[in-house]
Amino acid sequence: MAPQLSWIGLGNMGRGMCVNLVEKGKLDKPLIIFNRTTKRAEDFSAKLGAGKSEVASSIGDAVKSSDIIFICLGDDKAVNETIDTALKEDVKGKLFVDCSTVHPETSNALAKTIGAKGAEFVAMPVFGAPAMAEAGSLICVLAGPGSSINKVKPYTTGVIGRANIDYSDQEPGQATLLKIIGNTFVINMVESLGEGHTLAERSGLGSENLHKWIETMFPGPYTAYSSRMMAGDYYKRDEPLFGVDLARKDAGHALDLAKKSGGVKLGALEIADKHLVEVKKHLGAKGDLPSIYGAVRKESGLKFENKD
Ligand SMILES: NC(=O)c1ccc[n+]([C@@H]2O[C@H](COP(=O)([O-])OP(=O)(O)OC[C@H]3O[C@@H](n4cnc5c(N)ncnc54)[C@H](OP(=O)(O)O)[C@@H]3O)[C@@H](O)[C@H]2O)c1
Structure with missing residues:
Protein backbone atom coordinates (compact mmCIF):
# COMPACT_ATOMS: atom_id res chain seq x y z
CA MET A 1 0.00 0.00 0.00
CA ALA A 2 1.35 3.44 -0.93
CA PRO A 3 1.86 5.91 1.94
CA GLN A 4 -0.80 8.56 2.46
CA LEU A 5 0.61 11.90 1.33
CA SER A 6 -0.46 15.39 2.24
CA TRP A 7 0.64 18.76 0.87
CA ILE A 8 0.58 22.04 2.81
CA GLY A 9 1.02 25.24 0.77
CA LEU A 10 -0.57 25.73 -2.65
CA GLY A 11 1.29 28.74 -3.99
CA ASN A 12 2.93 28.96 -7.42
CA MET A 13 5.33 26.13 -6.65
CA GLY A 14 3.14 23.89 -4.50
CA ARG A 15 0.34 23.70 -7.08
CA GLY A 16 2.71 22.61 -9.86
CA MET A 17 4.30 19.95 -7.69
CA CYS A 18 0.90 18.58 -6.60
CA VAL A 19 -0.27 18.26 -10.21
CA ASN A 20 2.67 15.96 -10.90
CA LEU A 21 2.26 14.03 -7.64
CA VAL A 22 -1.35 13.12 -8.42
CA GLU A 23 -0.58 12.35 -12.08
CA LYS A 24 2.64 10.38 -11.72
CA GLY A 25 3.16 9.66 -8.01
CA LYS A 26 1.39 6.24 -8.09
CA LEU A 27 -0.83 7.31 -5.18
CA ASP A 28 -3.56 4.86 -4.27
CA LYS A 29 -5.50 7.41 -2.21
CA PRO A 30 -6.40 11.05 -2.86
CA LEU A 31 -3.69 13.58 -2.01
CA ILE A 32 -4.68 15.53 1.11
CA ILE A 33 -4.15 19.26 0.52
CA PHE A 34 -4.21 22.26 2.84
CA ASN A 35 -3.71 25.96 2.23
CA ARG A 36 -4.03 28.94 4.58
CA THR A 37 -6.49 30.53 2.15
CA THR A 38 -9.03 27.71 1.87
CA LYS A 39 -10.61 28.91 -1.37
CA ARG A 40 -7.30 28.40 -3.14
CA ALA A 41 -7.26 24.75 -2.00
CA GLU A 42 -10.90 24.22 -3.03
CA ASP A 43 -10.41 25.76 -6.49
CA PHE A 44 -7.25 23.75 -7.00
CA SER A 45 -8.86 20.51 -5.86
CA ALA A 46 -11.66 21.03 -8.40
CA LYS A 47 -9.04 21.63 -11.11
CA LEU A 48 -7.25 18.36 -10.24
CA GLY A 49 -10.45 16.43 -10.91
CA ALA A 50 -12.69 14.06 -8.96
CA GLY A 51 -11.01 11.62 -6.58
CA LYS A 52 -7.52 13.12 -6.97
CA SER A 53 -7.40 15.20 -3.81
CA GLU A 54 -9.20 15.99 -0.56
CA VAL A 55 -9.12 19.40 1.10
CA ALA A 56 -8.21 19.19 4.80
CA SER A 57 -9.98 21.64 7.09
CA SER A 58 -6.91 22.29 9.23
CA ILE A 59 -3.19 21.59 9.43
CA GLY A 60 -3.93 19.11 12.22
CA ASP A 61 -6.40 17.18 10.05
CA ALA A 62 -3.91 17.00 7.18
CA VAL A 63 -1.16 15.73 9.49
CA LYS A 64 -3.31 13.26 11.44
CA SER A 65 -4.28 11.26 8.36
CA SER A 66 -0.89 11.23 6.59
CA ASP A 67 2.37 9.28 6.58
CA ILE A 68 4.38 11.84 4.61
CA ILE A 69 3.64 15.57 4.89
CA PHE A 70 5.12 17.88 2.25
CA ILE A 71 5.32 21.60 3.01
CA CYS A 72 5.96 24.45 0.55
CA LEU A 73 5.43 27.86 2.13
CA GLY A 74 6.67 31.39 1.58
CA ASP A 75 9.13 31.98 4.36
CA ASP A 76 10.71 30.75 7.59
CA LYS A 77 8.00 32.23 9.81
CA ALA A 78 5.23 30.45 7.87
CA VAL A 79 7.11 27.15 8.01
CA ASN A 80 7.87 27.43 11.74
CA GLU A 81 4.28 28.33 12.61
CA THR A 82 2.92 25.48 10.48
CA ILE A 83 5.26 22.92 12.05
CA ASP A 84 4.42 24.18 15.55
CA THR A 85 0.74 23.55 14.79
CA ALA A 86 1.47 20.17 13.18
CA LEU A 87 3.46 19.00 16.20
CA LYS A 88 0.41 19.36 18.42
CA GLU A 89 -0.74 16.06 16.84
CA ASP A 90 0.78 12.66 17.55
CA VAL A 91 3.40 12.63 14.78
CA LYS A 92 5.45 9.60 15.84
CA GLY A 93 6.73 7.76 12.76
CA LYS A 94 5.55 10.43 10.31
CA LEU A 95 7.88 12.12 7.82
CA PHE A 96 7.91 15.87 7.17
CA VAL A 97 9.48 17.14 3.92
CA ASP A 98 10.03 20.88 3.62
CA CYS A 99 10.29 22.16 0.03
CA SER A 100 10.35 25.84 1.05
CA THR A 101 13.42 28.02 0.67
CA VAL A 102 14.44 28.82 4.24
CA HIS A 103 17.58 29.72 6.17
CA PRO A 104 19.75 26.63 6.86
CA GLU A 105 19.54 27.38 10.59
CA THR A 106 15.74 27.05 10.28
CA SER A 107 16.05 23.63 8.60
CA ASN A 108 18.44 22.34 11.27
CA ALA A 109 16.25 23.63 14.10
CA LEU A 110 13.18 21.98 12.50
CA ALA A 111 15.05 18.66 12.33
CA LYS A 112 15.62 18.87 16.10
CA THR A 113 12.07 19.82 17.13
CA ILE A 114 10.48 17.31 14.74
CA GLY A 115 12.94 14.59 15.79
CA ALA A 116 12.16 15.23 19.47
CA LYS A 117 8.53 14.25 18.71
CA GLY A 118 9.59 10.94 17.16
CA ALA A 119 9.04 12.07 13.56
CA GLU A 120 11.49 12.32 10.65
CA PHE A 121 12.55 15.38 8.66
CA VAL A 122 14.02 15.93 5.21
CA ALA A 123 14.81 19.36 3.76
CA MET A 124 14.07 19.34 0.04
CA PRO A 125 14.26 22.81 -1.48
CA VAL A 126 13.82 22.87 -5.24
CA PHE A 127 15.39 24.78 -8.13
CA GLY A 128 13.22 25.89 -11.05
CA ALA A 129 10.51 28.43 -11.84
CA PRO A 130 6.76 27.69 -11.44
CA ALA A 131 6.60 26.59 -15.11
CA MET A 132 9.20 23.92 -14.31
CA ALA A 133 7.18 22.82 -11.27
CA GLU A 134 4.15 22.44 -13.54
CA ALA A 135 6.24 20.50 -16.08
CA GLY A 136 7.68 18.18 -13.40
CA SER A 137 11.21 19.26 -14.21
CA LEU A 138 12.50 20.72 -10.97
CA ILE A 139 15.88 19.96 -9.43
CA CYS A 140 15.30 18.55 -5.93
CA VAL A 141 17.99 18.94 -3.28
CA LEU A 142 17.58 16.42 -0.46
CA ALA A 143 19.34 16.39 2.91
CA GLY A 144 18.63 14.46 6.11
CA PRO A 145 18.84 10.81 7.19
CA GLY A 146 19.37 8.50 4.18
CA SER A 147 16.57 6.18 5.32
CA SER A 148 14.11 9.11 5.31
CA ILE A 149 15.36 10.39 1.95
CA ASN A 150 14.71 6.94 0.46
CA LYS A 151 11.03 7.35 1.36
CA VAL A 152 10.88 10.69 -0.52
CA LYS A 153 12.76 9.69 -3.67
CA PRO A 154 9.83 7.85 -5.33
CA TYR A 155 8.18 11.28 -5.65
CA THR A 156 11.19 13.19 -7.00
CA THR A 157 12.87 12.20 -10.30
CA GLY A 158 10.24 11.40 -12.93
CA VAL A 159 7.43 12.85 -10.81
CA ILE A 160 8.08 16.40 -9.61
CA GLY A 161 11.67 16.63 -10.74
CA ARG A 162 14.15 15.93 -13.52
CA ALA A 163 17.14 15.41 -11.21
CA ASN A 164 18.10 15.04 -7.56
CA ILE A 165 21.06 16.41 -5.68
CA ASP A 166 21.31 13.91 -2.87
CA TYR A 167 23.01 14.90 0.38
CA SER A 168 21.93 11.73 2.25
CA ASP A 169 23.06 11.60 5.88
CA GLN A 170 24.08 15.25 5.87
CA GLU A 171 22.36 17.87 8.04
CA PRO A 172 19.10 19.15 6.46
CA GLY A 173 20.58 22.66 6.49
CA GLN A 174 23.08 21.62 3.80
CA ALA A 175 20.24 21.43 1.27
CA THR A 176 18.92 24.88 2.10
N1 LIG B 1 8.53 31.08 -7.24
C1 LIG B 1 9.68 30.53 -7.53
O1 LIG B 1 10.24 30.75 -8.62
C2 LIG B 1 10.34 29.58 -6.54
C3 LIG B 1 11.27 28.65 -7.02
C4 LIG B 1 11.86 27.74 -6.12
C5 LIG B 1 11.53 27.81 -4.77
N2 LIG B 1 10.64 28.75 -4.32
C6 LIG B 1 10.35 28.77 -2.88
O2 LIG B 1 9.20 27.93 -2.68
C7 LIG B 1 8.39 28.48 -1.61
C8 LIG B 1 6.99 28.78 -2.15
O3 LIG B 1 7.12 29.72 -3.21
P1 LIG B 1 5.87 30.13 -4.12
O4 LIG B 1 6.44 30.82 -5.32
O5 LIG B 1 4.97 28.98 -4.29
O6 LIG B 1 5.21 31.21 -3.16
P2 LIG B 1 3.74 31.84 -3.24
O7 LIG B 1 3.13 31.63 -4.57
O8 LIG B 1 3.88 33.22 -2.70
O9 LIG B 1 2.91 30.94 -2.18
C9 LIG B 1 3.23 30.99 -0.82
C10 LIG B 1 2.46 29.91 -0.09
O10 LIG B 1 2.76 30.02 1.31
C11 LIG B 1 1.53 30.29 2.04
N3 LIG B 1 1.85 31.19 3.14
C12 LIG B 1 2.55 32.34 3.10
N4 LIG B 1 2.66 32.87 4.33
C13 LIG B 1 2.02 32.03 5.17
C14 LIG B 1 1.79 32.02 6.57
N5 LIG B 1 2.27 33.00 7.36
N6 LIG B 1 1.11 30.98 7.10
C15 LIG B 1 0.64 29.98 6.30
N7 LIG B 1 0.82 29.94 4.96
C16 LIG B 1 1.50 30.95 4.42
C17 LIG B 1 0.59 30.89 1.03
O11 LIG B 1 -0.75 30.74 1.46
P3 LIG B 1 -1.90 31.71 0.89
O12 LIG B 1 -2.36 31.09 -0.40
O13 LIG B 1 -2.91 31.67 1.96
O14 LIG B 1 -1.29 33.07 0.70
C18 LIG B 1 0.93 30.04 -0.20
O15 LIG B 1 0.37 28.76 -0.10
C19 LIG B 1 9.12 29.72 -1.12
O16 LIG B 1 9.91 29.39 0.00
C20 LIG B 1 9.99 30.13 -2.30
O17 LIG B 1 11.12 30.87 -1.90
C21 LIG B 1 10.01 29.62 -5.18
Whole structure:
Protein backbone atom coordinates (compact mmCIF):
# COMPACT_ATOMS: atom_id res chain seq x y z
CA MET A 1 0.00 0.00 0.00
CA ALA A 2 1.35 3.44 -0.93
CA PRO A 3 1.86 5.91 1.94
CA GLN A 4 -0.80 8.56 2.46
CA LEU A 5 0.61 11.90 1.33
CA SER A 6 -0.46 15.39 2.24
CA TRP A 7 0.64 18.76 0.87
CA ILE A 8 0.58 22.04 2.81
CA GLY A 9 1.02 25.24 0.77
CA LEU A 10 -0.57 25.73 -2.65
CA GLY A 11 1.29 28.74 -3.99
CA ASN A 12 2.93 28.96 -7.42
CA MET A 13 5.33 26.13 -6.65
CA GLY A 14 3.14 23.89 -4.50
CA ARG A 15 0.34 23.70 -7.08
CA GLY A 16 2.71 22.61 -9.86
CA MET A 17 4.30 19.95 -7.69
CA CYS A 18 0.90 18.58 -6.60
CA VAL A 19 -0.27 18.26 -10.21
CA ASN A 20 2.67 15.96 -10.90
CA LEU A 21 2.26 14.03 -7.64
CA VAL A 22 -1.35 13.12 -8.42
CA GLU A 23 -0.58 12.35 -12.08
CA LYS A 24 2.64 10.38 -11.72
CA GLY A 25 3.16 9.66 -8.01
CA LYS A 26 1.39 6.24 -8.09
CA LEU A 27 -0.83 7.31 -5.18
CA ASP A 28 -3.56 4.86 -4.27
CA LYS A 29 -5.50 7.41 -2.21
CA PRO A 30 -6.40 11.05 -2.86
CA LEU A 31 -3.69 13.58 -2.01
CA ILE A 32 -4.68 15.53 1.11
CA ILE A 33 -4.15 19.26 0.52
CA PHE A 34 -4.21 22.26 2.84
CA ASN A 35 -3.71 25.96 2.23
CA ARG A 36 -4.03 28.94 4.58
CA THR A 37 -6.49 30.53 2.15
CA THR A 38 -9.03 27.71 1.87
CA LYS A 39 -10.61 28.91 -1.37
CA ARG A 40 -7.30 28.40 -3.14
CA ALA A 41 -7.26 24.75 -2.00
CA GLU A 42 -10.90 24.22 -3.03
CA ASP A 43 -10.41 25.76 -6.49
CA PHE A 44 -7.25 23.75 -7.00
CA SER A 45 -8.86 20.51 -5.86
CA ALA A 46 -11.66 21.03 -8.40
CA LYS A 47 -9.04 21.63 -11.11
CA LEU A 48 -7.25 18.36 -10.24
CA GLY A 49 -10.45 16.43 -10.91
CA ALA A 50 -12.69 14.06 -8.96
CA GLY A 51 -11.01 11.62 -6.58
CA LYS A 52 -7.52 13.12 -6.97
CA SER A 53 -7.40 15.20 -3.81
CA GLU A 54 -9.20 15.99 -0.56
CA VAL A 55 -9.12 19.40 1.10
CA ALA A 56 -8.21 19.19 4.80
CA SER A 57 -9.98 21.64 7.09
CA SER A 58 -6.91 22.29 9.23
CA ILE A 59 -3.19 21.59 9.43
CA GLY A 60 -3.93 19.11 12.22
CA ASP A 61 -6.40 17.18 10.05
CA ALA A 62 -3.91 17.00 7.18
CA VAL A 63 -1.16 15.73 9.49
CA LYS A 64 -3.31 13.26 11.44
CA SER A 65 -4.28 11.26 8.36
CA SER A 66 -0.89 11.23 6.59
CA ASP A 67 2.37 9.28 6.58
CA ILE A 68 4.38 11.84 4.61
CA ILE A 69 3.64 15.57 4.89
CA PHE A 70 5.12 17.88 2.25
CA ILE A 71 5.32 21.60 3.01
CA CYS A 72 5.96 24.45 0.55
CA LEU A 73 5.43 27.86 2.13
CA GLY A 74 6.67 31.39 1.58
CA ASP A 75 9.13 31.98 4.36
CA ASP A 76 10.71 30.75 7.59
CA LYS A 77 8.00 32.23 9.81
CA ALA A 78 5.23 30.45 7.87
CA VAL A 79 7.11 27.15 8.01
CA ASN A 80 7.87 27.43 11.74
CA GLU A 81 4.28 28.33 12.61
CA THR A 82 2.92 25.48 10.48
CA ILE A 83 5.26 22.92 12.05
CA ASP A 84 4.42 24.18 15.55
CA THR A 85 0.74 23.55 14.79
CA ALA A 86 1.47 20.17 13.18
CA LEU A 87 3.46 19.00 16.20
CA LYS A 88 0.41 19.36 18.42
CA GLU A 89 -0.74 16.06 16.84
CA ASP A 90 0.78 12.66 17.55
CA VAL A 91 3.40 12.63 14.78
CA LYS A 92 5.45 9.60 15.84
CA GLY A 93 6.73 7.76 12.76
CA LYS A 94 5.55 10.43 10.31
CA LEU A 95 7.88 12.12 7.82
CA PHE A 96 7.91 15.87 7.17
CA VAL A 97 9.48 17.14 3.92
CA ASP A 98 10.03 20.88 3.62
CA CYS A 99 10.29 22.16 0.03
CA SER A 100 10.35 25.84 1.05
CA THR A 101 13.42 28.02 0.67
CA VAL A 102 14.44 28.82 4.24
CA HIS A 103 17.58 29.72 6.17
CA PRO A 104 19.75 26.63 6.86
CA GLU A 105 19.54 27.38 10.59
CA THR A 106 15.74 27.05 10.28
CA SER A 107 16.05 23.63 8.60
CA ASN A 108 18.44 22.34 11.27
CA ALA A 109 16.25 23.63 14.10
CA LEU A 110 13.18 21.98 12.50
CA ALA A 111 15.05 18.66 12.33
CA LYS A 112 15.62 18.87 16.10
CA THR A 113 12.07 19.82 17.13
CA ILE A 114 10.48 17.31 14.74
CA GLY A 115 12.94 14.59 15.79
CA ALA A 116 12.16 15.23 19.47
CA LYS A 117 8.53 14.25 18.71
CA GLY A 118 9.59 10.94 17.16
CA ALA A 119 9.04 12.07 13.56
CA GLU A 120 11.49 12.32 10.65
CA PHE A 121 12.55 15.38 8.66
CA VAL A 122 14.02 15.93 5.21
CA ALA A 123 14.81 19.36 3.76
CA MET A 124 14.07 19.34 0.04
CA PRO A 125 14.26 22.81 -1.48
CA VAL A 126 13.82 22.87 -5.24
CA PHE A 127 15.39 24.78 -8.13
CA GLY A 128 13.22 25.89 -11.05
CA ALA A 129 10.51 28.43 -11.84
CA PRO A 130 6.76 27.69 -11.44
CA ALA A 131 6.60 26.59 -15.11
CA MET A 132 9.20 23.92 -14.31
CA ALA A 133 7.18 22.82 -11.27
CA GLU A 134 4.15 22.44 -13.54
CA ALA A 135 6.24 20.50 -16.08
CA GLY A 136 7.68 18.18 -13.40
CA SER A 137 11.21 19.26 -14.21
CA LEU A 138 12.50 20.72 -10.97
CA ILE A 139 15.88 19.96 -9.43
CA CYS A 140 15.30 18.55 -5.93
CA VAL A 141 17.99 18.94 -3.28
CA LEU A 142 17.58 16.42 -0.46
CA ALA A 143 19.34 16.39 2.91
CA GLY A 144 18.63 14.46 6.11
CA PRO A 145 18.84 10.81 7.19
CA GLY A 146 19.37 8.50 4.18
CA SER A 147 16.57 6.18 5.32
CA SER A 148 14.11 9.11 5.31
CA ILE A 149 15.36 10.39 1.95
CA ASN A 150 14.71 6.94 0.46
CA LYS A 151 11.03 7.35 1.36
CA VAL A 152 10.88 10.69 -0.52
CA LYS A 153 12.76 9.69 -3.67
CA PRO A 154 9.83 7.85 -5.33
CA TYR A 155 8.18 11.28 -5.65
CA THR A 156 11.19 13.19 -7.00
CA THR A 157 12.87 12.20 -10.30
CA GLY A 158 10.24 11.40 -12.93
CA VAL A 159 7.43 12.85 -10.81
CA ILE A 160 8.08 16.40 -9.61
CA GLY A 161 11.67 16.63 -10.74
CA ARG A 162 14.15 15.93 -13.52
CA ALA A 163 17.14 15.41 -11.21
CA ASN A 164 18.10 15.04 -7.56
CA ILE A 165 21.06 16.41 -5.68
CA ASP A 166 21.31 13.91 -2.87
CA TYR A 167 23.01 14.90 0.38
CA SER A 168 21.93 11.73 2.25
CA ASP A 169 23.06 11.60 5.88
CA GLN A 170 24.08 15.25 5.87
CA GLU A 171 22.36 17.87 8.04
CA PRO A 172 19.10 19.15 6.46
CA GLY A 173 20.58 22.66 6.49
CA GLN A 174 23.08 21.62 3.80
CA ALA A 175 20.24 21.43 1.27
CA THR A 176 18.92 24.88 2.10
CA LEU A 177 22.48 26.23 2.22
CA LEU A 178 22.94 25.11 -1.40
CA LYS A 179 19.53 26.55 -2.29
CA ILE A 180 20.41 29.95 -0.84
CA ILE A 181 23.83 30.06 -2.51
CA GLY A 182 22.27 28.81 -5.76
CA ASN A 183 19.66 31.55 -5.68
CA THR A 184 22.40 34.20 -5.53
CA PHE A 185 23.31 32.94 -9.04
CA VAL A 186 19.69 33.36 -10.17
CA ILE A 187 19.33 36.85 -8.68
CA ASN A 188 22.69 37.97 -10.10
CA MET A 189 21.74 36.53 -13.51
CA VAL A 190 18.61 38.69 -13.56
CA GLU A 191 20.63 41.74 -12.45
CA SER A 192 23.08 41.15 -15.36
CA LEU A 193 20.22 40.77 -17.83
CA GLY A 194 18.57 43.96 -16.58
CA GLU A 195 21.79 45.92 -16.91
CA GLY A 196 22.61 44.36 -20.31
CA HIS A 197 19.20 45.15 -21.80
CA THR A 198 19.34 48.70 -20.46
CA LEU A 199 22.79 49.25 -21.97
CA ALA A 200 21.69 47.64 -25.24
CA GLU A 201 18.80 50.10 -25.49
CA ARG A 202 20.77 53.20 -24.51
CA SER A 203 23.86 52.38 -26.59
CA GLY A 204 21.88 51.74 -29.77
CA LEU A 205 22.50 47.97 -30.04
CA GLY A 206 18.85 47.34 -29.22
CA SER A 207 17.23 44.72 -27.02
CA GLU A 208 16.32 42.44 -29.97
CA ASN A 209 19.94 42.27 -31.08
CA LEU A 210 21.13 41.51 -27.55
CA HIS A 211 18.45 38.84 -27.16
CA LYS A 212 19.67 37.03 -30.33
CA TRP A 213 23.06 36.61 -28.69
CA ILE A 214 21.58 35.55 -25.32
CA GLU A 215 19.48 32.86 -27.06
CA THR A 216 22.53 31.50 -28.83
CA MET A 217 24.98 31.74 -25.97
CA PHE A 218 22.79 31.05 -22.93
CA PRO A 219 19.70 28.99 -23.80
CA GLY A 220 17.63 28.12 -20.71
CA PRO A 221 16.96 30.47 -17.79
CA TYR A 222 18.89 33.46 -19.24
CA THR A 223 16.82 33.32 -22.42
CA ALA A 224 13.55 32.81 -20.51
CA TYR A 225 14.15 35.84 -18.26
CA SER A 226 15.38 37.92 -21.23
CA SER A 227 12.14 37.13 -23.13
CA ARG A 228 10.03 38.14 -20.13
CA MET A 229 11.90 41.45 -19.87
CA MET A 230 11.46 42.24 -23.56
CA ALA A 231 7.75 41.41 -23.47
CA GLY A 232 7.18 43.73 -20.49
CA ASP A 233 6.04 40.72 -18.46
CA TYR A 234 8.18 42.02 -15.58
CA TYR A 235 5.55 44.68 -14.74
CA LYS A 236 2.38 43.56 -16.53
CA ARG A 237 1.31 40.43 -14.68
CA ASP A 238 -1.13 40.62 -11.77
CA GLU A 239 0.64 37.90 -9.78
CA PRO A 240 4.42 37.54 -9.76
CA LEU A 241 6.10 34.23 -10.58
CA PHE A 242 9.01 34.87 -8.18
CA GLY A 243 7.60 37.50 -5.84
CA VAL A 244 9.77 40.43 -4.75
CA ASP A 245 9.33 39.53 -1.07
CA LEU A 246 10.50 35.96 -1.69
CA ALA A 247 13.49 37.23 -3.69
CA ARG A 248 14.42 39.67 -0.90
CA LYS A 249 14.04 36.88 1.69
CA ASP A 250 16.52 34.74 -0.27
CA ALA A 251 18.95 37.65 -0.72
CA GLY A 252 18.64 38.44 3.01
CA HIS A 253 19.44 34.85 3.98
CA ALA A 254 22.48 34.86 1.65
CA LEU A 255 23.76 38.16 3.05
CA ASP A 256 23.27 36.86 6.61
CA LEU A 257 25.16 33.65 5.79
CA ALA A 258 27.95 35.67 4.16
CA LYS A 259 28.30 37.82 7.29
CA LYS A 260 28.37 34.74 9.52
CA SER A 261 30.90 33.01 7.25
CA GLY A 262 33.88 35.17 8.10
CA GLY A 263 32.49 38.33 6.52
CA VAL A 264 32.26 37.15 2.88
CA LYS A 265 31.40 40.13 0.65
CA LEU A 266 28.51 39.60 -1.80
CA GLY A 267 28.73 42.94 -3.61
CA ALA A 268 26.74 41.94 -6.71
CA LEU A 269 23.90 40.60 -4.56
CA GLU A 270 23.81 43.81 -2.49
CA ILE A 271 23.25 45.81 -5.67
CA ALA A 272 20.51 43.46 -6.87
CA ASP A 273 18.83 43.67 -3.46
CA LYS A 274 18.90 47.48 -3.65
CA HIS A 275 17.07 47.20 -6.99
CA LEU A 276 14.53 44.85 -5.40
CA VAL A 277 13.78 47.55 -2.80
CA GLU A 278 12.99 49.90 -5.71
CA VAL A 279 10.85 47.17 -7.34
CA LYS A 280 8.75 46.87 -4.18
CA LYS A 281 8.29 50.68 -4.07
CA HIS A 282 7.23 50.79 -7.72
CA LEU A 283 5.05 47.67 -8.03
CA GLY A 284 4.24 46.66 -4.44
CA ALA A 285 3.42 42.96 -3.99
CA LYS A 286 3.12 42.58 -7.80
CA GLY A 287 6.89 43.04 -8.01
CA ASP A 288 8.70 40.08 -9.54
CA LEU A 289 12.37 39.08 -9.67
CA PRO A 290 12.78 40.22 -13.33
CA SER A 291 11.27 43.60 -12.37
CA ILE A 292 14.88 44.39 -11.40
CA TYR A 293 15.12 45.39 -15.08
CA GLY A 294 12.65 48.23 -14.45
CA ALA A 295 14.68 49.45 -11.47
CA VAL A 296 17.91 49.45 -13.52
CA ARG A 297 16.13 51.29 -16.37
CA LYS A 298 14.85 53.95 -13.97
CA GLU A 299 18.28 54.43 -12.43
CA SER A 300 19.66 54.85 -15.98
CA GLY A 301 17.24 57.60 -17.01
CA LEU A 302 14.63 55.41 -18.76
CA LYS A 303 11.03 54.69 -17.77
CA PHE A 304 10.59 51.66 -15.45
CA GLU A 305 8.20 50.20 -18.05
CA ASN A 306 9.66 49.32 -21.47
CA LYS A 307 6.32 49.43 -23.37
CA ASP A 308 3.83 52.24 -23.78
N1 LIG B 1 8.53 31.08 -7.24
C1 LIG B 1 9.68 30.53 -7.53
O1 LIG B 1 10.24 30.75 -8.62
C2 LIG B 1 10.34 29.58 -6.54
C3 LIG B 1 11.27 28.65 -7.02
C4 LIG B 1 11.86 27.74 -6.12
C5 LIG B 1 11.53 27.81 -4.77
N2 LIG B 1 10.64 28.75 -4.32
C6 LIG B 1 10.35 28.77 -2.88
O2 LIG B 1 9.20 27.93 -2.68
C7 LIG B 1 8.39 28.48 -1.61
C8 LIG B 1 6.99 28.78 -2.15
O3 LIG B 1 7.12 29.72 -3.21
P1 LIG B 1 5.87 30.13 -4.12
O4 LIG B 1 6.44 30.82 -5.32
O5 LIG B 1 4.97 28.98 -4.29
O6 LIG B 1 5.21 31.21 -3.16
P2 LIG B 1 3.74 31.84 -3.24
O7 LIG B 1 3.13 31.63 -4.57
O8 LIG B 1 3.88 33.22 -2.70
O9 LIG B 1 2.91 30.94 -2.18
C9 LIG B 1 3.23 30.99 -0.82
C10 LIG B 1 2.46 29.91 -0.09
O10 LIG B 1 2.76 30.02 1.31
C11 LIG B 1 1.53 30.29 2.04
N3 LIG B 1 1.85 31.19 3.14
C12 LIG B 1 2.55 32.34 3.10
N4 LIG B 1 2.66 32.87 4.33
C13 LIG B 1 2.02 32.03 5.17
C14 LIG B 1 1.79 32.02 6.57
N5 LIG B 1 2.27 33.00 7.36
N6 LIG B 1 1.11 30.98 7.10
C15 LIG B 1 0.64 29.98 6.30
N7 LIG B 1 0.82 29.94 4.96
C16 LIG B 1 1.50 30.95 4.42
C17 LIG B 1 0.59 30.89 1.03
O11 LIG B 1 -0.75 30.74 1.46
P3 LIG B 1 -1.90 31.71 0.89
O12 LIG B 1 -2.36 31.09 -0.40
O13 LIG B 1 -2.91 31.67 1.96
O14 LIG B 1 -1.29 33.07 0.70
C18 LIG B 1 0.93 30.04 -0.20
O15 LIG B 1 0.37 28.76 -0.10
C19 LIG B 1 9.12 29.72 -1.12
O16 LIG B 1 9.91 29.39 0.00
C20 LIG B 1 9.99 30.13 -2.30
O17 LIG B 1 11.12 30.87 -1.90
C21 LIG B 1 10.01 29.62 -5.18
